[in-house]
Amino acid sequence: MxxxxxxxxxxxxxxxxxxxxxxxxxxxxxxxxxxxxxxxxxxxxxxxxxxxxxxxxxxxxxxxxxxxxxxxxxxxxxPVPIQDIADRWIGKYERSRLRALGDLKQTLEGDADGD
Amino acid sequence: MxxxxxxxxxxxxxxxxxxxxxxxxxxxxxxxxxxxxxxxxxxxxxxxxxxxxxxxxxxxxxxxxxxxxxxxxxxxxxPVPIQDIADRWIGKYERSRLRALGDLKQTLEGDADGD
DNA sequence: ACAATAGGCAACCATTTAGTTGCCTGTCAA
DNA sequence: TTGACAGGCAACTAAATGGTTGCCTATTGT
The missing domain is CATH 1.10.10.10 (Winged helix-like DNA-binding domain superfamily/Winged helix DNA-binding domain)
Incomplete structure (x- = not known):
């Protein structure tokens, strides 16, 4: 092989x-x-x-x-290279999914109020 | 939202x-x-x-x-669209991973021997 | 008020890309 | 053996892409 x-x-x-x-x-x-x-x-x-x-x-x-x-x-x-990309690249964004939009939300709120 | x-x-x-x-x-x-x-x-x-x-x-x-x-x-x-692609597109190739190369192997063998 | 900073917008240029046409080679089947 | 079929290769074209320069607007800090 x-x-x-x-x-x-x-x-x-x-x-x-x-x-x-x-x-x-x-x-x-x-x-x-x-x-x-x-x-x-x-x-x-x-x-x-x-x-x-x-x-x-x-x-x-x-x-x-x-x-x-x-x-x-x-x-x-x-399909191996596709799998590879999923594992090596996409995977790390999966993990940060919630954090990312949380940051944005916090900025939007901070901009108006600073809470 | x-x-x-x-x-x-x-x-x-x-x-x-x-x-x-x-x-x-x-x-x-x-x-x-x-x-x-x-x-x-x-x-x-x-x-x-x-x-x-x-x-x-x-x-x-x-x-x-x-x-x-x-x-x-x-x-x-x-990261949502990335996740989306992982789920909707990459996912289906993941599942067929073994089958795909199996087909190729079978063809190669069949070409030579037919086993 | 004003200079410096952060960024937007448009025109332009070079390269890459996605497709075409035309023609050639190798394999199969009658 | 010869015509039809499957595919390879090269030249060419149009459009998209990735980058530039030049200039404009808005915000900030002193």
């Missing part, structure tokens, strides 16, 4: 997820894994080549893995 | 998080909430105006809230 690099550029993952087309592609693979390029093009109002570029970004971010089978190419979802 | 709209364009949140500068700004507010614009500019190798634009995107995505106090502007982190 390939040793998984913990954060193969977290930035690439964030950037890859920034586009709605790419998120739809991931959603599509989530529904049915192992689709070919043409299958993934279904329902997207753009050329095959455009979809290829999006898939290239997803692959660069390690969000999908591909396998060639004969003349077609199968695409597989890799 | 303002009724919080569950998903005030999830796309805006993803796009806002796509830039490392904006993630650093959020991290900075996470460390010390309620900073002024000039405070947030500290350590960023760019003009105040550039930072203002980044903060504008973060505010549009509802990731920060601002309060004017005199001539300065205080910025407060709002």
């Amino acid at each position: 390939v040793a998984y690099c913990p954060v193969m550029s977290m930035d690439a993952v964030f950037k890859a997820l920034a586009d709605p087309v790419r998120r739809r592609l991931l959603d599509s693979l989530h529904q049915r894994n192992g689709q070919t390029l043409l299958e993934l093009c279904q329902g997207h109002q753009m050329t095959r080549q455009a979809v290829t570029k999006h898939l290239g970004l997803l692959e660069a971010a390690n969000l999908i893995a591909t396998v060639k089978r004969g003349r077609e190419k199968l695409h597989y979802l890799n | 303002v009724a919080y709209c569950p998903v005030m364009s999830m796309d805006a949140v993803f796009k806002a998080l796509a830039d490392p500068v904006r993630r650093r700004l959020l991290d900075s507010l996470h460390q010390r909430n309620g900073q002024t614009l000039l405070e947030l500019c500290q350590g960023h190798q760019m003009t105040r105006q550039a930072v203002t634009k980044h903060l504008g995107l973060l505010e549009a995505a509802n990731l920060i809230a601002t309060v004017k106090r005199g001539r300065e502007k205080l910025h407060y982190l709002n």
Whole structure:
């Protein structure tokens, strides 16, 4: 097995997820894994080549893995980087959830009254 | 209190998080909430105006809230949209974590042997 | 009153991005 | 073996992005 690099550029993952087309592609693979390029093009109002570029970004971010089978190419979802972001980045905001808005509330009150 | 709209364009949140500068700004507010614009500019190798634009995107995505106090502007982190994405989008990939790579493994084996 | 401070706004520029078209290669099936 | 199918690659275009400079307004402190 390939040793998984913990954060193969977290930035690439964030950037890859920034586009709605790419998120739809991931959603599509989530529904049915192992689709070919043409299958993934279904329902997207753009050329095959455009979809290829999006898939290239997803692959660069390690969000999908591909396998060639004969003349077609199968695409597989890799949810690990998403999980990684959830753990390493989102997690810390989760914890501070209540505190953050509390600070704002306190400032608003202090501005008017100082209580 | 303002009724919080569950998903005030999830796309805006993803796009806002796509830039490392904006993630650093959020991290900075996470460390010390309620900073002024000039405070947030500290350590960023760019003009105040550039930072203002980044903060504008973060505010549009509802990731920060601002309060004017005199001539300065205080910025407060709002972690709710991040939480929202974690719950509504990332969550479903978490669940399929094992299945996804399992599919790929099966294809690879099937390609060679069919076991 | 006035200089300094905090910030807003608009125009402009360079780079990146998202998409296109056109053409080429490799595989499969009749 | 040859035509159809799946996909790769490169050049080009339009629009979005990230940054700048220049100037303006409002607040503050002396």
